[in-house]
Amino acid sequence: MYEKFKKHITYYFFLLLILLSGLTLTFLASPRLVLQTLIVFVTVVFYIILGISHHFINHDLTVKIMVEYVLIGLFGISIVFFMIMGGII
Amino acid sequence: MINFLCHLFLPRASNNYRSYLLHFKVIASLVFVFFSLGLLTPFLTTSFPSVLGVSSDITSQQLVVLTNEKRQENGDLPLVLNDGLSQAAANKATDMFNKNYWAHNAPDGTTPWVFIKAAGYNYTYAGENLARGYNNASDVVNAWMASPEHRQNMLSPNYQNVGFSIETGNLGGENTVLVVEMLGSTNLAQEPSGGSVNKEVVVPAAAIPSSPAASVVTTPALTPTPVLAQSRSVSGAKAFLVSAASQKAPLINSKSFSLLVVNFTLFLFIFILVLDMIVIEKKKIVRFVGHNLDHVLFLSLILFVILIIFRGTII
Numbered sequence: 374m375y376e377k378f379k380k381h382i383t384y385y386f387f388l389l390l391i392l393l394s395g396l397t398l399t400f401l402a403s404p405r406l407v408l409q410t411l412i413v414f415v416t417v418v419f420y421i422i423l424g425i426s427h428h429f430i431n432h433d434l435t436v437k438i439m440v441e442y443v444l445i446g447l448f449g450i451s452i453v454f455f456m457i458m459g460g461i462i
Numbered sequence: 463m464i465n466f467l468c469h470l471f472l473p474r475a476s477n478n479y480r481s482y483l484l485h486f487k488v489i490a491s492l493v494f495v496f497f498s499l500g501l502l503t504p505f506l507t508t509s510f511p512s513v514l515g516v517s518s519d520i521t522s523q524q525l526v527v528l529t530n531e532k533r534q535e536n537g538d539l540p541l542v543l544n545d546g547l548s549q550a551a552a553n554k555a556t557d558m559f560n561k562n563y564w565a566h567n568a569p570d571g572t573t574p575w576v577f578i579k580a581a582g583y584n585y586t587y588a589g590e591n592l593a594r595g596y597n598n599a600s601d602v603v604n605a606w607m608a609s610p611e612h613r614q615n616m617l618s619p620n621y622q623n624v625g626f627s628i629e630t631g632n633l634g635g636e637n638t639v640l641v642v643e644m645l646g647s648t649n650l651a652q653e654p655s656g657g658s659v660n661k662e663v664v665v666p667a668a669a670i671p672s673s674p675a676a677s678v679v680t681t682p683a684l685t686p687t688p689v690l691a692q693s694r695s696v697s698g699a700k701a702f703l704v705s706a707a708s709q710k711a712p713l714i715n716s717k718s719f720s721l722l723v724v725n726f727t728l729f730l731f732i733f734i735l736v737l738d739m740i741v742i743e744k745k746k747i748v749r750f751v752g753h754n755l756d757h758v759l760f761l762s763l764i765l766f767v768i769l770i771i772f773r774g775t776i777i
Contacts, residue, residue, distance in 0.1 A: 377753075377755075378755070381753075385755075388756060388759060389759070392759055392760065392762075392763045395763060395767070396763055396766050396767060396770070399767050399770050399771070400770050403770060403771070403773075403775065406634075406635075406636060406771070409767075409770075409771055413764075413767055416763070420756075420760050424752060424753075424756055428752070433750060435750055437750065437751070438750065438751065438752050440486060441486070441751060441752040442752055442756075444486060444489045444490060444493065445489065445752070445757050445760060445761075446760075447493045448489055448492060448493050448496075448731075448761075449760060449761065449763075449764040451492070451493045451496035451497050451500070452496055452724050452727065452728065452764055452768070453764065453767065453768065453771075454496065454497060454500045455496040455497070455499050455500040455503075455720060455723075455724065456720050456721070456724055456768050456771065456772070457500070457771070458500035458501065458503055458504055459499060459500055459503035459504075459716055459719070459720040
């Protein structure tokens, strides 16, 4: 597991950069809910693009992997959507 | 049963070496369920407010007890709950909901002191703390204590009385719980002759950039006059509850419910992804799927984002 992480260290660096930037911006945008939602959406899009690009560069990209990243991204968005609509609005 | 759970959680031949809960159809179903619930909940909260809605467990009594605990730890005299200040706090909360603002001063320039005077409280010193989006009293008090300006207000020896209002309503399109704390003292003995002059007004600085800058007006401090504990305990013995407690709370608090469902789902998926990753690594199974670690990091981000969005704010 560690070797896998080490092998893809550049990828994980950019992944963490995207995720931490998203988190920081969401924090800074508080309590502007619309802006926070937009930041989460953009972060998810970057997450999907980065994941797919990484597998493309590594020559192991399949339709299944693409669908997986999109679904996980949508899963994240659906959870935030539910929270905002169900818990706040 | 154990076989079924293993099928759900562990990668093995029966689930094509991918935990069944991580299969596309399961995730796609969850996406559909969460989007549907998100669309359905606002309808349920408006159609059945007695069943599902925003509520709060915060009461004025809890807030005054917690505030006084902090003051006593700091060596200050306890504050007494005052009807006039509670009325002023209630009017301020109503004004914020009616005019749709989240600031110390209203968009039309109305300051907090207008509400205090209107409630018949002739103050020498006055202050205001605001909080929104909190579910319990200790979180509100802890948030105020963590902010230097609010802390200063709460622990100031210049104040003798306090009034709270806890109101639920819609602010900027968001159903939320507002907590207004009005602090004050009416030390008439220290006033100059003919003085109905307000000596000091301190409002904490606004914590969010969108809020108008809070006013800070100070005049030379007056010589403190000892206040008899006896007079304090008598004057404010009765709590003035203009709070959420007087409103009928819904059966299910939509905020707590949503938070519970989401936290459970996220923790479950993070757990399954980690478990799946460990088992595959140990068994040295080769498969073409995305990195589980990516998804763990991503779902952790969502978890943190939700905690950020749902934390309360103070000004």
